[in-house]
Amino acid sequence: MEPFQKLTVCLDMHGCPNRCRHCWLGVTPSGTLNEEDLRFVAAAFRPYTQEMEVFDWYREPDFHDGYQKRWELTQLLSDSKTPHFELASFWRAVRDPEYVPWLYGLGVRAVQLTVFGSEKTTDWFFGRRGAYQEILKTIDILLDNGIAPRIQTFVYQRNIDELPHILTLIRELKLKKRCQELGRTFEYFLHQGTCDGENEKLYEDWITPSEIDKIPQKLVDETLRYFQASSLQEVLGETEQELCKMLMQDHSVQSLVVREPVFYVDKNFDVYPNLSTPSPSYCLGNLKAEGAGKVVDTYCKNRSLAQNIRLTVPVSEMVKACGTPDSQRLFKRGDYMSYIHNRYCRQMIS
């Protein structure tokens, strides 16, 4: 087995304080892993790659105490070092005065936050009371520390009527002007996310072309600018009906192995490629029980159930078995394929 060119390993050391209904990663219990666990994971995979990058999270970054030390450790364990993502913990931002200045010190100049509409709706999506107010506070803290907030919205039938609230919020908080004062452009976008993990449970609530006109033009313009798209269809995709028709003619199969994979390691040391929500069908094995060699071998030989199905079952067959040919729900083609693939895998397991 030739070593990977690069392997990125993300250990879910502390999980996440939120329980989001749109979470593609799923809302499994948070863990309490320690530095030794991170060192163990890095050392286990080291012989199988020319270059390695290690992360101490794949859900909410920095939310647990000791985030600075863990950041330093990941730098030490990594050959290549990606700058801190424009993702942050708003849970920590409102509780720890050192956190946002620390992000700034690392070079972070924009942070993405999610708002779904009103306070009640946003809290409902985050799965906990107080999330909306914490996000508003975080916006102020970020701006006071020289960091521009970026707002994203996941849009469903459930919250589409609340989009004007977001427009009002942007105006009342003067986000454009305040970002400009930092020399940044305020960014906003909406999309429907990928239909996996928790978000798949919102399938019934998925938007269709009949709701599109409810999106305020200003938010459409901001979204098109953000994605550099010329139409909302480019952003939201096609109807399931159109996709089913198209994909029923697609008889291709595919290996899901790449030379620079990203592995997610959960709190029980089960390993998954980051292709979809970490689920039993994607599991490559347990790092502690089976060792990295077995995990890498399973991945490289497409032996997880999900990989094996993608390698042997034509797209057309999966769509015939799991698609809903008269559905008007909107999907990007790749996201829809992933949704169908996940459904097909679950059928095989049950």
Ligand code: SF4
């Ligand atoms: S979407 Fe992000 S913040 Fe929400 S539960 Fe998932 S990992 Fe946590």
